[in-house]
Amino acid sequence: MASSTITGVGSGFDTIGIVKALVDAERAPKQTQIQTQQKDATTQLSAVGTVKSSLEAYRASLTKLNTATSFSGLAGTSTDDKIAKVSIDDAASTGKYQLEVTQLATASKVSSAVFAGGSSAKVNDSESPTTLTISQSGSDYNVSIPAGATMQEARDLINTQLQSKGISANILSDAKGSRMVISSPNTGEGTDIKLSGESELAKGFTAGDPPQNAKYKIDGFELESKTNKVTSAISGVTLELIKPTDDPITINVGVNTDTLKTSVQSFITAYNALMTSINTQTKVTATGDASTTAAGALTGDASMRQLVNSIRGELLQSSDSSNTMSLSQMGVSTDQKTGLLTLDDKAWDKAMVKGATDVSKMFLGDTGLISRMNKATDSYVGTTGLLATRSTDLNTKLTDLTTQMSDLDRRMDALKTTLTSKYTAMDGLIAKINASSSSIMTTLNS
Numbered sequence: 001m002a003s004s005t006i007t008g009v010g011s012g013f014d015t016i017g018i019v020k021a022l023v024d025a026e027r028a029p030k031q032t033q034i035q036t037q038q039k040d041a042t043t044q045l046s047a048v049g050t051v052k053s054s055l056e057a058y059r060a061s062l063t064k065l066n067t068a069t070s071f072s073g074l075a076g077t078s079t080d081d082k083i084a085k086v087s088i089d090d091a092a093s094t095g096k097y098q099l100e101v102t103q104l105a106t107a108s109k110v111s112s113a114v115f116a117g118g119s120s121a122k123v124n125d126s127e128s129p130t131t132l133t134i135s136q137s138g139s140d141y142n143v144s145i146p147a148g149a150t151m152q153e154a155r156d157l158i159n160t161q162l163q164s165k166g167i168s169a170n171i172l173s174d175a176k177g178s179r180m181v182i183s184s185p186n187t188g189e190g191t192d193i194k195l196s197g198e199s200e201l202a203k204g205f206t207a208g209d210p211p212q213n214a215k216y217k218i219d220g221f222e223l224e225s226k227t228n229k230v231t232s233a234i235s236g237v238t239l240e241l242i243k244p245t246d247d248p249i250t251i252n253v254g255v256n257t258d259t260l261k262t263s264v265q266s267f268i269t270a271y272n273a274l275m276t277s278i279n280t281q282t283k284v285t286a287t288g289d290a291s292t293t294a295a296g297a298l299t300g301d302a303s304m305r306q307l308v309n310s311i312r313g314e315l316l317q318s319s320d321s322s323n324t325m326s327l328s329q330m331g332v333s334t335d336q337k338t339g340l341l342t343l344d345d346k347a348w349d350k351a352m353v354k355g356a357t358d359v360s361k362m363f364l365g366d367t368g369l370i371s372r373m374n375k376a377t378d379s380y381v382g383t384t385g386l387l388a389t390r391s392t393d394l395n396t397k398l399t400d401l402t403t404q405m406s407d408l409d410r411r412m413d414a415l416k417t418t419l420t421s422k423y424t425a426m427d428g429l430i431a432k433i434n435a436s437s438s439s440i441m442t443t444l445n446s
Helices: 015-065 068-072 151-165 257-282 302-316 345-363 369-380 386-445
Strands: 074-078 084-088 095-103 107-111 130-136 139-145 168-174 177-187 193-196 214-218 221-225 229-234 237-241 249-255 332-334 341-343
Touching: 015 068, 015 257, 015 302, 015 369, 015 386, 068 257, 068 345, 074 084, 074 257, 084 249, 107 193, 130 151, 130 177, 139 151, 151 168, 151 177, 177 193, 214 229, 221 229, 237 249, 257 302, 257 341, 257 345, 302 369, 302 386, 345 369, 369 386
Parallel strands: none
Antiparallel strands: 074 249, 084 237, 095 214, 095 249, 107 177, 130 139, 130 193, 168 177, 214 221, 229 237, 332 341
């Protein structure tokens, strides 16, 4: 097989190969350096992004927990959830109440006359549009019914135009035909629906049972509500009335340590997720062999050490001088190797016998743990935070390295051109020398 190597015509040397070898030798050290830096910067950028996301998730979890309800230890209960359900907010306080539900709040419904043709019956036989006016709570809503419109078409028009007003229409059919039923989710006295206008649907309409208020008693006091969701009867307590009672039920708002424990455990879970994320990016995996020991992308990073120290430091501080309970007294301890938190159930139960009210002091308020944790991490988040700035610097570095690589390529192209020109000239010179030598030897031999 013939060789594919192109050699110099005059010298017989592989001048192309020589030029390539020289260029590659010149390129290799700088290219390796740039590629290594690109790899390191890309890995660090990903690691910083991971920590940034974890920190933002941690702070979001703290915000969700930063309510009196989370750490008040209060819970609202009903002795019969089939009669009424209970929920509480930050304004709730302990108390026990007797509840009797006399009647539920109801909504208004009206029905048109029966149309023998069913849902396809025409509700406007005229040659021009007619207007159906639906009135409720002092407001009038006009719907234009086109000429020749069927009941089904009229229903769709009402639902499309009045959906945002909470008014809807449906069709009920039986052996006699179909009727349009118009209803609203608004309950309570004064929410009656009325129909008017020249539309056939408004003629001879039938009003259903009048809407009524919910009526109930709390500790014997008779009360009313326009809706079945009662929010103002007991401060901080929402009652969802479901059905009338035969006998009174008990509504209780009291301390529930299980609620407190759930909130504390949620804090621990959020904290551990953040620490695990940071540990993953900063740990060193030792194998006993220096050549195979693996380091995280941010191992030895000063900003990570500062962040971890700031967060851990807040765990050791008290919320204020009057708070005698600490995390350790609640049964929360820190693993010395991983920095993760755990909750000891026995220590928790023992602490809750006397100190349930101190949990709120520990976590909430301007000097509480949650507020201090947020302040300790404020400088790391946001578009101008330390982590965002770090990401920007790494992106700038990657851009610069890309520019350096392009510059290197251009220099190597120029070097290749120069060397090729030199070796081509050399090869030509050797060809001339060889030609002269051959001519002289021919002459001498003659």
